[in-house]
Structures are given as structure tokens and as C-alpha cells.
Amino acid sequence: MQLAERVSRIQPSLTLELSAKASALAKAGHPVINLTVGEPDFPTPRHVRQAAFEAMEKGLTKYTPSAGIVELRTAVANRLNETWGTAYEPRSIVMGSGAKESLANAVLATCQMGDEVLIPAPYWLSYPEMVRLAHATPVFIPTRLRDEFKLSPECLKEHLTPRSRLIIINSPSNPTGVAYDREELDALIPLILEHRLWVISDEIYSRLLYDGRPHFSLAAHPEIRDQLILVDGWSKAYAMTGWRIGFLAAPAQVSSAVIRMQSHTTSHPSSISQWAALAALTGPEDDLHAMVREFERRRDMAYEHLTAIPDLPCRKPEGAFYLFADASGYVGAQWKGKSIDTSLALCEYLLEEQRLAMVPGSVFGAEGFIRLSYAAQYERVAEGIERLASGLAALRR
Numbered sequence: 284m285q286l287a288e289r290v291s292r293i294q295p296s297l298t299l300e301l302s303a304k305a306s307a308l309a310k311a312g313h314p315v316i317n318l319t320v321g322e323p324d325f326p327t328p329r330h331v332r333q334a335a336f337e338a339m340e341k342g343l344t345k346y347t348p349s350a351g352i353v354e355l356r357t358a359v360a361n362r363l364n365e366t367w368g369t370a371y372e373p374r375s376i377v378m379g380s381g382a383k384e385s386l387a388n389a390v391l392a393t394c395q396m397g398d399e400v401l402i403p404a405p406y407w408l409s410y411p412e413m414v415r416l417a418h419a420t421p422v423f424i425p426t427r428l429r430d431e432f433k434l435s436p437e438c439l440k441e442h443l444t445p446r447s448r449l450i451i452i453n454s455p456s457n458p459t460g461v462a463y464d465r466e467e468l469d470a471l472i473p474l475i476l477e478h479r480l481w482v483i484s485d486e487i488y489s490r491l492l493y494d495g496r497p498h499f500s501l502a503a504h505p506e507i508r509d510q511l512i513l514v515d516g517w518s519k520a521y522a523m524t525g526w527r528i529g530f531l532a533a534p535a536q537v538s539s540a541v542i543r544m545q546s547h548t549t550s551h552p553s554s555i556s557q558w559a560a561l562a563a564l565t566g567p568e569d570d571l572h573a574m575v576r577e578f579e580r581r582r583d584m585a586y587e588h589l590t591a592i593p594d595l596p597c598r599k600p601e602g603a604f605y606l607f608a609d610a611s612g613y614v615g616a617q618w619k620g621k622s623i624d625t626s627l628a629l630c631e632y633l634l635e636e637q638r639l640a641m642v643p644g645s646v647f648g649a650e651g652f653i654r655l656s657y658a659a660q661y662e663r664v665a666e667g668i669e670r671l672a673s674g675l676a677a678l679r680r
């Protein structure tokens with residue numbers, strides 16, 4: 284029996300393989316420290332859980348419109364309009380089963396075979412696979428640690444061709460934690476306009492910023508609103524990863540196309556999650572602020588300890604909950620007669636020898652780097668970095 288060619292384009296997730304290995308070790312009784320996680324280690328706020336319970340009790344457990352309940356779409360549109368001076372209407376907003384579904388639908392709605400999609404690297408690992416599923420071609424734009432992993436107009440220009448159709452910007456970024464300033468986004472706009480590119484702005488980490496830093500959204504730039512698809516969700520800000528709820532805000536042309544597609548695939552996210560998301564968006568944010576303060580405390584500690592390790596350059600992240608360090612100084616080291624010649628091999632070594640799970644940079648298009656998540660208890664993050672330091676010290680000998 285033959286499968287569709289489409290599925291052969293998609294890479295299996297190496298991250299999942301590594302976390303599966305880490306979980307198997309932990310189950311077998313090994314004291315593994317898992318710093319691969321991409322979700323807050325906090326519970327969903329109580330009032331949000333309560334709203335879900337009430338929705339169920341009221342019988343709000345039936346199909347909703349494909350685009351989502353109007354109450355939630357209105358609340359999202361209002362929030363965006365108040366924050367960015369936009370004029371989104373509820374019909375511009377489409378709820379998705381996580382930001383991930385909204386991103387995939389945005390790519391499917393705008394790209395097809397022959398189109399090129401510009402993706403600054405390091406990137407979130409699902410973008411290229413979404414592009415390949417749409418039969419389009421990912422074009423990676425490398426950015427460097429010494430340039431703060433930021434895309435400059437010069438770099439963008441070098442990668443533009445007549446086939447360029449879409450660019451995906453993710454700020455704050457997974458895996459680097461980098462957040463763009465308004466001026467840095469401004470600088471990209473003339474090329475986006477000139478080349479009539481669609482822009483997906485993945486702002487899933489917009490509420491997780493430190494040092495009181497504000498978030499800058501591409502939505503604040505009126506010139507490109509007709510080309511902009513803004514994606515955000517509840518997973519990270521409200522610790523709601525399992526609820527599968529996100530949204531896109533887009534020009535009517537795109538939002539109606541996505542509603543059409545969605546109406547024949549997933550229909551809509553769970554009705555209960557939508558009512559819970561409404562409570563999260565319109566309710567108190569004390570839990571969110573407390574979580575951000577704790578992430579900031581861990582980031583400061585993790586950054587201090589990590590940068591004390593020799594030959595492991597790392598930039599202090601402004602947002603999200605990851606540290607992304609350049610471990611290329613250790614790639615090529617010898618261990619038990621074997622050469623550790625990739626960041627994946629380095630992560631396997633750390634898992635085997637130190638019982639520490641991290642994600643290799645290769646999955647984010649940045650070979651030589653390693654990603655550490657501080658969405659784990661403060662003490663475990665500290666212990667993880669100690670193990671990292673010992674593991675790397677053993678390679679230096």
C-alpha cells in the first residue's frame with residue numbers, strides 16, 4: 284500500500300525522540316533532569332478552570348461556529364485594537380486548536396507549490412514542516428549570535444526572489460528568546476511592501492517578556508496590515524497548553540479562507556476551551572504576572588550560571604523561557620573513543636552521562652547550539668546547569 288508523497292516530506296521530531304528517551308530513563312528510576320520542555324510548569328489559573336466548569340454545567344458543550352464563539356472573537360479583536368490601534372472586527376479573528384493550527388492554516392491559505400517561504404534561522408521547528416505540507420519551499424535566512432539573532436533588511440534582501448511569498452517572524456523567539464524592537468521591525472517593512480510578501484507574525488510568547496520590557500507587534504505598523512497574519516494563543520501566557528486554543532487575526536480574504544478550510548477539517552477548537560480562553564483574556568492577570576516574575580528569576584540565575592561555563596557563549600534572552608547557547612566549542616570533542624560531532628550527539632552524551640535532557644540546535648536550524656528550557660522548577664534548572672557544567676568539563680579534559 285502506498286502513502287501520499289506529502290507525508291514523506293515531513294521529518295520526524297528529534298525533540299520528541301529525545302524527550303521519549305529522557306522519560307524512559309526517568310521511568311526506569313534514573314534521576315533525569317529534563318530541560319527540553321516547551322510548556323509552563325504552572326497550573327492553568329483557577330478562575331479559568333472554573334469558567335470551563337461553568338461552561339460545561341451550562342451545557343455550552345455543543346458545536347460552535349467554525350471561526351469560534353463571537354464573544355471570544357470580539358474580546359480578541361477589542362484587545363488587539365486597544366493595544367495596537369488596529370481596526371480588527373470579530374470576523375477578522377479565527378480561533379484555532381492552538382496557535383499551531385492557526386499557523387498551519389495561515390501557511391496553507393497563502394502558499395502553494397513553487398512559492399518560497401522566508402524563515403529566519405534559528406526557527407521554531409514546525410515552520411519548515413508546515414511549509415512543506417503546503418508544497419512550498421522553506422528558504423532559511425541564517426542569523427548570528429553576535430547580531431543578536433536578528434534579521435536585518437540586508438540579509439532579508441539577499442534571500443528575496445520573485446518566488447518569495449511569505450515571511451514568518453517570531454518575536455519573542457523560540458528557541459533564542461530574542462525580542463525585536465519597534466525600529467528593528469520598522470526596518471523590514473519597506474522590503475515586505477515592495478515584494479508584496481504575506482507576513483505571519485507568531486506572537487505566542489508576547490506576554491512572556493522580562494525586565495518590564497514591552498512587546499512590539501507588527502500589528503502596530505499600519506502600512507502592512509493588509510499583508511499581516513498575526514497569530515497568538517493561550518498556551519504559554521495562561522499555562523493552557525493542553526486546552527488547544529489559539530487564534531489568527533488577518534485581512535478578511537485570509538480569515539474567510541481559513542474558516543472555509545477549518546470548517547472541513549477540525550471545525551473549531553473545543554467549545555469549553557473557548558469559554559475558558561474568554562475568562563483568561565478578560566479576567567485577572569495576577570497568575571500571569573507571578574509566573575513571569577518566576578521565569579525572570581530563573582532566567583537570571585540560569586544565565587549567570589550558564590555563562591560561567593567556559594566556551595559556551597549565550598545571549599541573555601528578553602522573553603520566552605529558553606536559553607540558546609553556542610556549544611560548537613564542544614562539538615568535535617572525544618568521548619570513550621567516539622567523536623561527538625553534532626549537537627544531537629552532544630545532547631545524547633549529556634543524557635547518557637549526566638542524565639540531563641536538552642534540545643540540540645540542529646532541530647532549530649542552528650547546528651552547534653543547545654537549547655535549555657527554564658520552564659522547570661528553579662532548583663532543577665540550577666541542578667541541570669551544574670550537570671551541564673560537569674558534562675562539558677569532562678569533554679575539555
Ligand SMILES: Cc1ncc(COP(=O)(O)O)c(C=O)c1O
Pocket residue numbers: 321380381382383384407453456457485487516517518524528529
Ligand atoms: C514559536 C511557537 N509558536 C507556536 C507554538 C504553538 O503553540 P500552541 O500550543 O498554541 O499550539 C509554539 C509551541 O511550542 C511555539 O514555540
